[in-house]
Amino acid sequence: MKIAEVSERYAISTDTLRYYERIGLIQAVKRNESGIRDYNELDLRRVEFIKCMRSAGLPVEVLIEYVGLVQRGDQTIEARKEILKEQRELLAARMKEMQKTLDLLDHKIDVYENAVLTKEKGTVQIE
Amino acid sequence: MKIAEVSERYAISTDTLRYYERIGLIQAVKRNESGIRDYNELDLRRVEFIKCMRSAGLPVEVLIEYVGLVQRGDQTIEARKEILKEQRELLAARMKEMQKTLDLLDHKIDVYENAVLTKEKGTVQIE
DNA sequence: GTATCACCTGGAGTTAGCTCCAAGTCAAGG
DNA sequence: CCTTGACTTGGAGCTAACTCCAGGTGATAC
Incomplete structure (x- = not known):
């Protein structure tokens, strides 16, 4: 699934999705041959989790730490x-x-x- | 009551109290002869109200509008x-x-x- | 009378969390 | 083949809400 569809599905801007990846809040998403992100099921679950946590105000910094530990x-x-x-x-x-x-x-x-x-x-x- | 005591009582920094007054979130507090703020009972109730609203995340801008209407x-x-x-x-x-x-x-x-x-x-x- | 301390002001600086932008790549349609 | 449109990057810009600072005043303690 491409970034635009993920953005639509979870109502998170593409800018924010890329930003989350940049800062390590979402693990690096696999790319296709031309370098375009292709979100898989696990990526989507991670996006949803982050969205949920952020919507309740959990700090990005804490979530980055958590995601780092998961890895x-x-x-x-x-x-x-x-x-x-x-x-x-x-x-x-x-x-x-x-x-x-x-x-x-x-x-x-x-x-x-x-x-x-x-x-x-x-x-x-x-x- | 002087600003330091108000700050202590409501756990709001003196900087923030003055800031709130500057932006019109708290109505101008009366001063004594030497220009020092002297919060009265009504002022305190207003501070408490603002603190409560802000602690729940109500935007400063909205509260300013509300306070303006009260006046x-x-x-x-x-x-x-x-x-x-x-x-x-x-x-x-x-x-x-x-x-x-x-x-x-x-x-x-x-x-x-x-x-x-x-x-x-x-x-x-x-x- | 001078040092200290709390207060004052206007303005600049900070933080979190995005959000926007320019410049570039690539696939598909006409 | 050229345009269009979605994607890419790194970096700059923005907003809300403080927070800090320099420079100044006035009351109190020694």
């Missing part, structure tokens, strides 16, 4: 697991923060709804 | 509500993405745990 084989399994565990905790923490914000937004929206009603009858005062 | 008074209530609603939805969407990633991480970690056990007995193969 070094079995003896890095422990290290990889530790990275995933750490990132999992950081992610959970961020989500908790976001939940607080979501709650506050819901509360504020609610206050605004009432304010609009109240305003129709007279006084309001919101910050 | 313009009651006739902007509808507009403010719409901003909050939109940001609420975007936030919920991001959290959903993150939940997917969290699930995948949990699954991977689980696979790794098993791999470590299996490895002790012989074969492994994880990507």
Whole structure:
């Protein structure tokens, strides 16, 4: 599969796909005789994984390290697991923060709804 | 309250507090006779609000717009509500993405745990 | 009275993560 | 054969959100 199709399928620009490969976030993709990338199934799974991790905000740097460990084989399994565990905790923490914000937004929206009603009858005062 | 104490209380650097004021994300804080900022209760609540929103990733630009509307008074209530609603939805969407990633991480970690056990007995193969 | 310290300002510098660009190659269509 | 269009590269440019810095002021401690 050529880069354009991969780009389309995962909604990642070709520039970004090439960039990811350049920085070692995606392992070097095999080329055909004329030097054009031809993504195979494994490449696609890797792209999807990276897309998923990036969409949640995991830093590129950490992912590069993880991908590097994957390439070094079995003896890095422990290290990889530790990275995933750490990132999992950081992610959970961020989500908790976001939940607080979501709650506050819901509360504020609610206050605004009432304010609009109240305003129709007279006084309001919101910050 | 002086900027250093505000910085300490909310874990926001004094540089960032001044920066927020410069760009209009926080309304101009009153100064004492010698030009030094003296945050009052309302200022603190505003700082806390901004901190909360920023911690969830709401863009500075959007927050500036919101804060600007607050300053313009009651006739902007509808507009403010719409901003909050939109940001609420975007936030919920991001959290959903993150939940997917969290699930995948949990699954991977689980696979790794098993791999470590299996490895002790012989074969492994994880990507 | 002078050293220290927290504060002030405007502007420059930094970081992460892309995103764009120029210049070049190659395969296919007319 | 020549154009078109998708691909290639290395490197420059961009955006958001800080973060740092130089140079200056004013209050307090010694």
